[in-house]
Amino acid sequence: MYYSKKTLKRFKNPEFAGEIKNPDAVGQVGNPRCGDVMKIFLKVKDDVIKDIRFKTYGCIAAIASSDMMCELAKGKKIDDALKIRADDIVNGLGKMPPIKYHCSILGTQALKKAIENYKRSRK
Amino acid sequence: MKKIYLDNGATTMLDPNVVKAMLPYFTAKYGNASSAHAFGEEAKQALEKSRAIIAKSIKARPDEIIFTSGGTESNNFALKSIAFTNREKGNHILVSKTEHKCIMKTCEWLEKQGFNITYLDVDKQGFANPDELEKAITNKTILVSIIHGNNETGTINDLKKLGQVCKKHNVYFHTDACQSYTKAEINVKKQDIDLITLNAHKIHGPKGIGALYIRKGTSIKSWQHGGDHEFGMRAGTENIHGIVGFAEAAKLAMDKKHIAYMANLRDKLIKGVLEIPEVKLNGPTGSKRLCNNANFSFKGIEGEAICGYLNNKGIASSTGSACSAKTLEPSYVLMAIGLSPEQANSSLRLTLSRFTTQEEIDYTISVLPGIVKSLRKISPFWKE
Numbered sequence: 001m002y003y004s005k006k007t008l009k010r011f012k013n014p015e016f017a018g019e020i021k022n023p024d025a026v027g028q029v030g031n032p033r034c035g036d037v038m039k040i041f042l043k044v045k046d047d048v049i050k051d052i053r054f055k056t057y058g059c060i061a062a063i064a065s066s067d068m069m070c071e072l073a074k075g076k077k078i079d080d081a082l083k084i085r086a087d088d089i090v091n092g093l094g095k096m097p098p099i100k101y102h103c104s105i106l107g108t109q110a111l112k113k114a115i116e117n118y119k120r121s122r123k
Numbered sequence: 124m125k126k127i128y129l130d131n132g133a134t135t136m137l138d139p140n141v142v143k144a145m146l147p148y149f150t151a152k153y154g155n156a157s158s159a160h161a162f163g164e165e166a167k168q169a170l171e172k173s174r175a176i177i178a179k180s181i182k183a184r185p186d187e188i189i190f191t192s193g194g195t196e197s198n199n200f201a202l203k204s205i206a207f208t209n210r211e212k213g214n215h216i217l218v219s220k221t222e223h224k225c226i227m228k229t230c231e232w233l234e235k236q237g238f239n240i241t242y243l244d245v246d247k248q249g250f251a252n253p254d255e256l257e258k259a260i261t262n263k264t265i266l267v268s269i270i271h272g273n274n275e276t277g278t279i280n281d282l283k284k285l286g287q288v289c290k291k292h293n294v295y296f297h298t299d300a301c302q303s304y305t306k307a308e309i310n311v312k313k314q315d316i317d318l319i320t321l322n323a324h325k326i327h328g329p330k331g332i333g334a335l336y337i338r339k340g341t342s343i344k345s346w347q348h349g350g351d352h353e354f355g356m357r358a359g360t361e362n363i364h365g366i367v368g369f370a371e372a373a374k375l376a377m378d379k380k381h382i383a384y385m386a387n388l389r390d391k392l393i394k395g396v397l398e399i400p401e402v403k404l405n406g407p408t409g410s411k412r413l414c415n416n417a418n419f420s421f422k423g424i425e426g427e428a429i430c431g432y433l434n435n436k437g438i439a440s441s442t443g444s445a446c447s448a449k450t451l452e453p454s455y456v457l458m459a460i461g462l463s464p465e466q467a468n469s470s471l472r473l474t475l476s477r478f479t480t481q482e483e484i485d486y487t488i489s490v491l492p493g494i495v496k497s498l499r500k501i502s503p504f505w506k507e
Contacts (some may be wrong), residue, residue, distance in 0.1 A: 011428075012435055017501040028503060033464040034451065035425060035444060039503035055503040059427035059444070063501070099451065 004094030007064040014063055016070035018053045025121060027114025030106055036062040038110040040070075044118055047078050054110070061100035068092045069107035078115050084108055127483045130439045131325070131415055132274050132302060132474035137368070138327040144371035145329065148364035156361050157350065166363045173370035180305070180373050181319065182312045183336050189353045190366055193333035194301040195225040197320035198268075200335055200357070201297045202229045204346040205266045205318070206238055209295070213263035219243045219251045220459035221278070222270050223299055227455075239263070248407040249278030249460045257288045266295045271319075272303030275443050275456040275472060276406030277416030279307045286315030295341065301325055301333075305376035306385075306414050317341050323365070327476070328372030332365030381477040386414040388475055388484050393417050395488030396473075399495050405457060405470060415475040418443070420457075420466040423505035424498040429471050432494040438487055443470040 003011075020041040030037035036058035043051035052074050054066040068089045073081040089104040090096045096104060128136065148169065154162025156170045171185065178185040191197045206216060216233065218226055220242045230240045241259050245251050251269050260267070267289050272279045282298060289296035297318035300309055304321050311319070318341065322333035337343055337356070349358025389412075393404055401422035406412055421429065426442030433440045443454030444467065453467035462470075473487070499505040 008431075011431055014501065032468060032504070033453070035453070035468045037503055055501050057423065057502045057504055058425050060431040062425075063428060102451075 002097060003060055003064075004096070006092070006094040007061065007096070010064040010067045010093065011060045014054075014067040016053055016067050016074075017055070017063075019055060020051055020053050025114050025118035027110050027112070027117050029109045029113050030058070032057055035059060036103060036106055038062065038066050038106055040066075040110045040114040042114050042118055044078060049073050049076055049078060049081055058103065058106075059100070061096060061103040062106065064093055065089050065096075065103040065107040066110070069104075069111055073111055078118065082112060082115055084111065125437045125483075125486065127438045127486065129473040129475060129479070129483075129487065130441050131476040131479075132472060133441060134324045134330065135327045135476050136478060137329060138372060138375055140375060141328055141368045141371045145364045145368040148367050152363075154363075156363060157352065166361070169363055169367050170361050173366045176370040176374055177321065177334055180377055181309045181321075181336060184339065186354060187311075187336055187339055189335045189337060189356045190361060190369075191333045191335055191357060192331055192362070193324070194223070194299065194320055194322040197322070197333050197335040198223070198225045198299055199229050200346045201318045201320060201343075202226065202233065202266065202268060204343050205295055205297070205341075206233055206236075208342050208344045209265040210238075213261075213265045214238045215241065215261055215263040215265065217241045217243055217256065217259055217264060217267045217294075219245055219269045219280075221245050221249055221251075221273050221276065221456045222268065223274060223301070226268060226270070226299060243269070245278075245459055247461050248411075249273050249276040249456075250407075250411075251280050251285060253281065253284040253288050256285060257292070260288070260292045260294060264292070264294050266297060268297040268299070270302075271298045271300040271309070272307055272413045272416075273406070273456065274302045275454060276418055276460055277413040278406050278460075279303060279411050279413060282309070282314040282316055289317075290315040302413055302416075305373060306382060311336065311338065318343075323369035323372050326372045326376040327478075329365050329368040332362055332369045334369070376477075382414045385475050385477060385479070386410075388479055388481065389414060389417055391481075392473060392475070392484050392488065395484070396491060399492050402495075403466070405460065405462065415479075417473045417475075418457075419471050419473075420462065420469045421471065421495055422469065423502045424495065425468055426470045428498055429494060432498065433471075433487075433490070436490045436494070438490070441472045441474075443472065444468040 023041040086104040154166040156166040319336035324330040426444030457467035
């Protein structure tokens with residue numbers, strides 16, 4: 001099979017799919033022309049990510065990467081969450097076809113964007 | 124779980140009768156058709172009987188049929204060999220913007236060899252226009268290649284009118300008929316076609332076998348060199364079991380009642396799917412659409428994800444989305460009919476066969492709305 005079992009499981013039942021009402025920050029990256037857009041919603045308290053949700057337009061890998069990224073980020077201090085790398089997402093999903101690797105990068109970019117927006121709003 | 128195969132545009136199940144026809148050629152009648160003994164004679168007879176069946180299916184002569192390894196080889200053979208055999212006459216080749224990838228890649232290669240390629244626009248439903256074709260022909264044009272039935276949009280081009288234009292200007296006309304063979308009329312007596320690509324695995328025959336029809340008198344030389352097989356046009360020991368399977372598949376598929384059966388199911392499927400909000404059918408409707416093809420764009424969601432959820436429900440489908448397995452570009456065919464990259468990325472192709480049942484179509488129509496709804500629920504582009 002093209003995708004790992006873990007990827008397909010997350011794609012089938014993404015735990016973090018959805019949105020947060022009155023989020024503390026939102027970050028969106030990607031372009032539907034290229035096939036993937038991720039939008040991240042954050043709830044932050046004392047610099048810790050209390051809740052995180054995603055909405056994603058994209059393929060199986062994009063949806064699974066979004067979900068994996070949310071799981072890795074939840075409960076982390078925002079500065080630690082910024083250290084999540086694409087490889088962490090890929091490792092969490094088992095493996096990823098090389099051509100889909102950009103989906104995991106997009107996941108980290110979406111999170112970064114949301115955190116940047118959060119920091120900006122606090123200034 | 125049910126397993127439903129709606130990806131017959133990719134490949135088809137072998138008809139069990141095809142398998143039955145092929146079996147003796149693996150372990151009993153396994154001779155080389157070039158050999159001068161009883162085994163060879165048996166193989167030779169099977170080869171020529173099969174050739175006659177394929178020829179008859181398009182009203183051609185048997186010696187106008189060259190067996191190849193399939194659609195890709197036939198397309199490569201037709202374009203490259205016509206180009207090089209006729210380069211004294213000119214170096215211009217015309218193809219449509221909706222050709223199969225193997226035509227496009229062959230053209231890219233020919234460009235590097237000094238040929239000029241013009242990519243002809245199609246209309247919003249995917250049809251190549253004979254008047255536009257005529258305008259694009261120059262005194263350097265040697266070949267026109269336009270797909271018959273499109274693999275993505277299901278559009279069936281008018282071979283008769285396109286062929287007339289080519290004949291008028293004394294330009295060779297090739298068509299890739301892999302998707303349309305046995306599903307739309309191909310008749311070389313009525314249509315002015317010089318070369319036709321055919322294959323077996325889209326019509327419930329085996330993979331790895333196809334044919335190229337070459338009209339008698341066409342200026343074309345062998346492209347694959349070796350022995351004197353296939354009238355000296357294509358060297359290599361004939362794939363007899365494949366050829367027997369191809370002929371049996373063609374014979375079984377020629378029954379016209381299959382077209383009406385598939386078209387009826389296709390239209391039920393289209394009607395059912397279009398009841399979902401914000402869905403668009405890509406390509407034409409009615410008899411100018413391949414009887415087994417349906418292609419949709421679903422607003423706000425991505426094609427591969429739809430395929431993924433359909434797969435979870437046991438349904439095999441395909442997409443023209445950028446995320447489809449091997450490319451990161453949205454389908455150039457869907458873009459050529461005027462879709463935005465977003466719409467092309469949101470496409471789903473469902474392709475039927477004569478073995479598809481009413482129950483399978485009903486089941487597909489019943490599960491698709493839920494899949495679309497759940498994907499839209501997690502889409503940043505969808506507002507309830």
